[in-house]
Amino acid sequence: MGRTSDAEQRLIEEATSLWYSRSYADVGVSEICDAAGVRKGSFYHFFPSKRDLALAVLDRHAQTFRERVVERVAAHEGTAMERLDLVGQIGAEFLAETAEATGTVCGCPVGNLAVELSTIDDTLRRRFDAMFRERIAFLRSLLDAAVAEGSLPAGTDTDLVAESLNAYYEGILAMAKTAGDAGLLRRLAPLAIGLVRAPEAAPVSS
Amino acid sequence: MGRTSDAEQRLIEEATSLWYSRSYADVGVSEICDAAGVRKGSFYHFFPSKRDLALAVLDRHAQTFRERVVERVAAHEGTAMERLDLVGQIGAEFLAETAEATGTVCGCPVGNLAVELSTIDDTLRRRFDAMFRERIAFLRSLLDAAVAEGSLPAGTDTDLVAESLNAYYEGILAMAKTAGDAGLLRRLAPLAIGLVRAPEAAPVSS
DNA sequence: GTAATAGTTGACCGGTCGGTCAAGGGGAGC
DNA sequence: GCTCCCCTTGACCGACCGGTCAACTATTAC
Numbered sequence: 001m002g003r004t005s006d007a008e009q010r011l012i013e014e015a016t017s018l019w020y021s022r023s024y025a026d027v028g029v030s031e032i033c034d035a036a037g038v039r040k041g042s043f044y045h046f047f048p049s050k051r052d053l054a055l056a057v058l059d060r061h062a063q064t065f066r067e068r069v070v071e072r073v074a075a076h077e078g079t080a081m082e083r084l085d086l087v088g089q090i091g092a093e094f095l096a097e098t099a100e101a102t103g104t105v106c107g108c109p110v111g112n113l114a115v116e117l118s119t120i121d122d123t124l125r126r127r128f129d130a131m132f133r134e135r136i137a138f139l140r141s142l143l144d145a146a147v148a149e150g151s152l153p154a155g156t157d158t159d160l161v162a163e164s165l166n167a168y169y170e171g172i173l174a175m176a177k178t179a180g181d182a183g184l185l186r187r188l189a190p191l192a193i194g195l196v197r198a199p200e201a202a203p204v205s206s
Numbered sequence: 207m208g209r210t211s212d213a214e215q216r217l218i219e220e221a222t223s224l225w226y227s228r229s230y231a232d233v234g235v236s237e238i239c240d241a242a243g244v245r246k247g248s249f250y251h252f253f254p255s256k257r258d259l260a261l262a263v264l265d266r267h268a269q270t271f272r273e274r275v276v277e278r279v280a281a282h283e284g285t286a287m288e289r290l291d292l293v294g295q296i297g298a299e300f301l302a303e304t305a306e307a308t309g310t311v312c313g314c315p316v317g318n319l320a321v322e323l324s325t326i327d328d329t330l331r332r333r334f335d336a337m338f339r340e341r342i343a344f345l346r347s348l349l350d351a352a353v354a355e356g357s358l359p360a361g362t363d364t365d366l367v368a369e370s371l372n373a374y375y376e377g378i379l380a381m382a383k384t385a386g387d388a389g390l391l392r393r394l395a396p397l398a399i400g401l402v403r404a405p406e407a408a409p410v411s412s
Numbered sequence: 413g414t415a416a417t418a419g420t421t422g423a424c425c426g427g428t429c430g431g432t433c434a435a436g437g438g439g440a441g442c
Numbered sequence: 443g444c445t446c447c448c449c450t451t452g453a454c455c456g457a458c459c460g461g462t463c464a465a466c467t468a469t470t471a472c
Contacts, residue, residue, distance in 0.1 A: 207469075207471055208468080208470070209467080209468050210469075234460075235461080236458080249461095250460090254461095255460075255461080256460065
């Protein structure tokens with residue numbers, strides 16, 4: 001019964017790209033509605049508040065990550081180390097594509113929002129944290145596979161290394177955004193191997 | 207001639223801490239004025255716009271970094287590798303102190319603003335970029351010293367490694383903020399040695 | 413002392429923000 | 443074809459945003 005509509009999805013799509021290329025605070029409900037061709041009254045039919053749209057956008061980001069990274073990497077036939085490498089390549093692809101489309105390097109869609117909003121809204125912060133923990137768990141599964149294949153030492157603390165890899169990628173994305181340099185990820189990603197294959201002794205950092 | 211005042215400095219101080227613990231967009235001119243005990247009219251006597259206060263805040267951050275990191279590290283008597291390690295320790299100290307003071311982990315004062323504003327205001331973006339390039343140059347000087355001391359291989363691409371270290375620290379700070387975990391930096395910093403002492407061959411990441 | 417001036421005050425402004433609502437339209441299910 | 447309900451519409455709201463201004467005050471340099 002009643003009529004159907006894809007307005008909700010359009011709002012999510014437009015909010016996703018507008019918030020990514022600018023910021024959460026800088027893009028208001030009205031602008032999102034305009035971009036989606038939806039009247040403001042309809043917006044509040046679907047979402048109780050701007051914050052609730054943000055939650056829906058985060059769900060979409062989580063879904064996209066699973067489809068565009070997890071599934072694609074899992075489909076790759078090859079070694080675990082190759083699959084690990086593929087993660088960085090997919091990221092670099094995404095950054096280059098969106099940079100070309102928007103004219104600016106925008107960093108990480110989730111990381112941007114996390115940095116902007118984590119200290120303001122604790123519910124959102126927990127959501128960001130859960131998303132990153134999912135990513136870390138995924139990276140860890142690749143590292144565990146690499147250990148099983150003998151490409152990494154048996155004693156590797158895959159959880160810690162996965163956390164460091166995730167932080168490293170996020171940092172590169174943030175710096176790429178700041179520098180307006182989409183190529184930074186391709187230049188810095190290769191050094192990630194050092195985080196994975198830690199030197200035996202650690203002369204620096206007790 | 208005319209009267210003197212420290213209102214300008216108070217505004218910069220309050221804006222620095224409020225923007226750090228929340229965000230640029232979330233803290234308005236009025237709130238900064240209230241915190242500083244300054245009337246809004248006075249604000250615009252000192253700063254033409256909110257954005258100009260942001261530029262002053264960034265100057266202050268650059269100055270603080272020189273005083274609290276560069277000078278303190280330079281004063282350390284010991285090896286270059288020890289000085290490099292000290293950088294991470296000072297960062298961890300700062301994060302823990304501000305976390306205790308504010309009740310939340312707030313990440314990097316400059317990185318937060320850079321991620322929030324880089325795609326919105328290109329003038330600010332250039333300023334952020336310049337600040338990070340200064341930090342990278344500083345890290346590079348430590349790495350060069352380590353090479354000179356023989357602690358790192360002569361062929362080390364110190365510029366690239368410095369960039370990766372900076373990105374890594376920024377990423378950790380962002381993830382610490384998201385997780386609300388001030389200890390993350392202490393846990394992940396030791397792995398930075400892997401970025402510095404890259405494994406000879408690079409099986410992953412072509 | 414006095415004049416020139418840096419700093420202060422508080423009322424004020426247009427615009428936009430997130431959000432509300434009562435009424436109306438239109439397609440799906442029967 | 444009728445009914446029900448999902449969706450749409452557009453006018454409206456109070457609050458707050460960044461920013462302005464003319465009058466005033468306290469200094470400091472001379």
